[in-house]
Amino acid sequence: MLFAAGMGIGLMYFSVAEPMQHYSNEIFAGKTLVQRTQNAQLYTFFHWGIHAWAIYGVVGLSLAYFTYRYRLPLSLRSCFYPLLKDKIKGRWGNIIDVFALCSTFFGITTTLGFGVVQINSGLQMLNVVPENSFVYQVMIVAVLVSLSIFSAVSGLDKGVKILSGINIASVILLLLFVLILGPTVCLIGSFTEGIGTYINSFFSLTFNTHIYEENTQPWFYNWTILYWAWWISWSPYVGLFIARISKGRTIREFVGAVLILLTLFNFIWMSVFGGSAIWFDLHTANGALSALAGNPDALMFSFLEYLPLTRALSFIVISIIIIFFVTSADSGIFVMNSIATKNAENSPKWQTISWGILLAVLALMLLNAGGLAALQSMTLITALPFSIIMLLFIVSLMKALSIDRKYYEKDFSRTTVPWSGASWKERLKQIVSFHDKSSVDEFINTSIHEAFIELESEFAKSNIQAKINSYENPL
Secondary structure, three states: OHHHHHHHHHHHHHHHHHHHHHHHOHHHOOOOHHHHHHHHHHHHHHHHOHHHHHHHHHHHHHHHHHHHOOOOOOOHHHHHHHHHHHHHHOHHHHHHHHHHHHHHHHHHHHHHHHHHHHHHHHHHHOOOOOOOOHHHHHHHHHHHHHHHHHHHHHOOHHHHHHHHHHHHHHHHHHHHHHHHHOOHHHHHHHHHHHHHHHHHOHHHHHHOOOOOOOOOHHHHHHHHHHHHHHHHHHHHHHHHHHHHOOOOOOHHHHHHHHHHHHHHHHHHHHHHHHHHHHHHHHHOOOOHHHHOOOOHHHHHHHHHOOOOOHHHHHHHHHHHHHHHHHHHHHHHHHHHHHHHOOOOOOOOHHHHHHHHHHHHHHHHHHHHHHOHHHHHHHHHHHHHHHHHHHHHHHHHHHHHHHHHHHHHHOOOOHHHOOOOOOOHHHHHHHHHHOOOHHHHHHHHHHHHHHHHHHHHHHHHHOOOOOOOOOOOOOO
């Protein structure tokens, strides 16, 4: 679900484009070939690794915790309960949801924009359309958004799940195809080495702002800062998905799955496609792929030309992107509806259609105004206010966890502790043990009497005289 409705289009668009652009960027021209290759993989790992999933994890964990622990609605406003209490039901809650809605809306628009230009470029290279132009982008958006709206309105959940399953299977087969028919030994070695380099450079990458490297700063703003804004703008959307499927998990399980498993898949994907592209550029293409670094829309399809069954693979890639587009738009419409209606089960169909039309219109307006640069600028603008909300999420979550921990550290009676699934056998034993008068009397004369004796002694410590009265029940 996460890849089909979340990162799918981004992985298809940037898997070849990003490593090639880092590899051929002028700011790294002074480095050796090996250093440029390592840098390309390292920075791609940095942008698609733990840092990205940590942003999603903060929102997802906050939503899951306050929904399933506090029994609050699955809504972003619920994450502010320790700070705002019942005010989350009023104006403040509405403000939080508005920021989340805007952030989600523009984040999805940016992703759909990447999908549109890549589909258009692929169709052009396959001679299906004559050019990569705004006119054909309008046609592509009209067809695909219409499919997404139809799916969202008609509630074809099973169809979307089937499509998503087929798509993920196609993605895995494509990955294995490139791994086996590409430079397999080189890819396996580069993946292993890349993981080591990433771990060793983790903290320096995290805190490096390139403030003393004036030549590098434009690259840093155009890549790293933009990526963080993109992830933040997507975090309400992906966070809701993660929270929905996390009921019953521990926090440790949640963090392990989100930060490690999903990051590992991204690393494998980027290593196979990015590593193969750089290897082909050095050994087969004679620099042809790096020369196309300025045209990222076409890089994936140019890369496929150096593999067998190029035309068939290109059609498969376009099909994968189309399904990712439809499932992303469909899921995006669902999430925006959920935020806008405060999780109402049934929303009017005209509202669902309106969200789809707005997504299409805004994506086309931004593409026409300035292409992907306009989409990226809008992402930066909308991510800033939500980044502040995310910081408050962290404060709220830590406060709630602290209260929870103090509560469980106190020696309360077992019956005062909310049901967590632990010690269920002892609970069951207490429920079924007192089935007649003799067992009840035994419980009163042992456990309850001992408890009153302890209470009497505590009163005595404060110079308060207490007396335990008892009598026989004639019944």
